[in-house]
Amino acid sequence: MEKEKGTKREEEEDQVVNPWAVSSKGKIDHDKLIDQFGCQRLDQYLVDRVFRLTSRPPHIFLRRNIFFAHRYLQDAFKVPLVIQLTDDEKCMWKNLTVEESKRLARENAKDIIACGFDISRTFIFSDFDYVGGAFYENMVKVAKCVTYNKVVGIFGFTGEDHIGKISFPPVQAVPSFPSSFPHLFSGKDKLRCLIPCAIDQGETGKMSATDAYSARYVTNSQKQIKTKVNKYDFSGGQDSVENHRKYGANLEEYGSGRILTGEVKKRLIDVLTELVERHQAARAAVTDENDTGAGEPQKFRIFGLKFFIFLYVIRGGKVEIHW
Numbered sequence: 001m002e003k004e005k006g007t008k009r010e011e012e013e014d015q016v017v018n019p020w021a022v023s024s025k026g027k028i029d030h031d032k033l034i035d036q037f038g039c040q041r042l043d044q045y046l047v048d049r050v051f052r053l054t055s056r057p058p059h060i061f062l063r064r065n066i067f068f069a070h071r072y073l074q075d076a077f078k079v080p081l082v083i084q085l086t087d088d089e090k091c092m093w094k095n096l097t098v099e100e101s102k103r104l105a106r107e108n109a110k111d112i113i114a115c116g117f118d119i120s121r122t123f124i125f126s127d128f129d130y131v132g133g134a135f136y137e138n139m140v141k142v143a144k145c146v147t148y149n150k151v152v153g154i155f156g157f158t159g160e161d162h163i164g165k166i167s168f169p170p171v172q173a174v175p176s177f178p179s180s181f182p183h184l185f186s187g188k189d190k191l192r193c194l195i196p197c198a199i200d201q202g203e204t205g206k207m208s209a210t211d212a213y214s215a216r217y218v219t220n221s222q223k224q225i226k227t228k229v230n231k232y233d234f235s236g237g238q239d240s241v242e243n244h245r246k247y248g249a250n251l252e253e254y255g256s257g258r259i260l261t262g263e264v265k266k267r268l269i270d271v272l273t274e275l276v277e278r279h280q281a282a283r284a285a286v287t288d289e290n291d292t293g294a295g296e297p298q299k300f301r302i303f304g305l306k307f308f309i310f311l312y313v314i315r316g317g318k319v320e321i322h323w
Contacts, residue, residue, distance in 0.1 A: 001249075014026070014306045015028055015029060016035075019035055029244075031091065031239045033093070035313070042062070042065055047062050048061060050062060050076070052182050054077065055098070056076055056247070059072040059076075072198060073117055073158040073194065074117060074121060074122070074309060075118070075310055076280035078121070079121065079309060080122070080123065080184065080185075080309070081117060081118075081121060081123070081124050081180065081309045081310075082122075082125075082174070082175055082184070082309070082310045083112060083122065083123070083125070083310075084125060084127065084129065085105040085108055085109060085124065085125065085126040085312070086127055086171070086172065087102050087104065087127055087128050088128055088131075088168070088171065089126040089127070089168060089171075089172070090104060090105070092164045092168065093165070094164055098128070101128070101193045101231045102128055102129075104130075105126045106126075108178070109124050109126075111218060111282055111283060113283075113286050114279055114283035114285075114286055115279070115282075116282065118234070122186060123181070127171060131171065132221065133180075133182075134179060134180055134182050135174060135175075135180045138170075138174040138177050138179060138180050139170040139171060139174050140170075142169075142170040142173050142174055143167070143170045146169065146170075148166070151166060151169055152166075156168075158200075175310050176193040176195060177189075177312050178190075178191040180270040187298045193309070193310050194309045194310070195309070195310050196309065198258065215230075216220075216228060216272055218276050218279045218280065218283075219280075220276060220308035222269075222273045222276075222277070223247065225269055225272050225273055226269050226273075229265050229268055229269050229272070230269075232264055233265065235270070
């Protein structure tokens with residue numbers, strides 16, 4: 001029995017996944033995480049249901065079982081999107097000043113707007129500017145339902161963590177309740193909320209914000225993208241042209257061996273460059289007037305509305321490519 005317990009503890013320690021850290025001795029076992037967190041797998045039935053409900057082909061990331069694409073969901077279902085900029089969380093976890101955290105939040109908002117969300121159905125807010133009123137009332141209600149032991153067990157807080165971290169989870173939880181936004185959803189307190197969120201969300205270990213070469217940023221130039229892809233991206237190709245032609249690669253996209261690594265990387269560079277340059281042009285058109293916090297937002301047209309989407313942003317200034 002003791003041996004079994006020891007083995008289970010070792011397996012659990014092999015990978016650590018929480019909102020602020022992801023680590024593993026090998027690859028992250030997402031199937032284990034799905035079972036551990038009690039999630040439902042995104043199976044073909046759900047993908048087919050999206051098609052039936054929207055009468056449009058599901059996003060390619062849905063069809064490939066990668067993840068939900070946020071803008072696709074808004075376009076497909078024609079529902080409001082609420083985006084929380086957790087500038088207060090940045091301040092508490094990243095050792096930033098309040099002023100710097102607020103500045104980074106506005107920069108994040110510009111990148112989000114540049115992605116092309118429907119501004120008539122999108123409400124972006126920062127915690128520093130918005131928390132209070134009905135939002136704070138819901139925070140108190142949630143806080144009273146969660147014990148200290150439970151929050152420590154969920155988030156792994158220790159005695160060395162300041163109390164700001166321990167008290168933060170309700171701030172992140174209550175945007176999922178429509179009553180937190182009476183100016184948007186007045187009289188619609190029973191609306192359902194869809195939260196697109198990766199199981200290893202937050203400060204994922206896949207890409208490090210402190211390592212300039214670990215991700216392709218929307219601020220990168222064509223030259224930077226080319227250097228990163230050619231020098232740091234693993235392609236899966238064989239060690240020689242002859243072997244690659246004979247055995248193929250270990251990636252589905254060119255596993256037959258008909259095209260070479262250099263050709264695949266060139267195609268990737270072209271796609272990323274076009275995407276980033278388009279985003280940079282859209283971002284340059286964003287002004288303070290259409291940035292977050294510009295005036296009181298109008299109420300959504302919510303006749304017959306069944307649900308809304310909530311998305312939170314914790315990033316620290318640089319936006320990575322996940323499209």
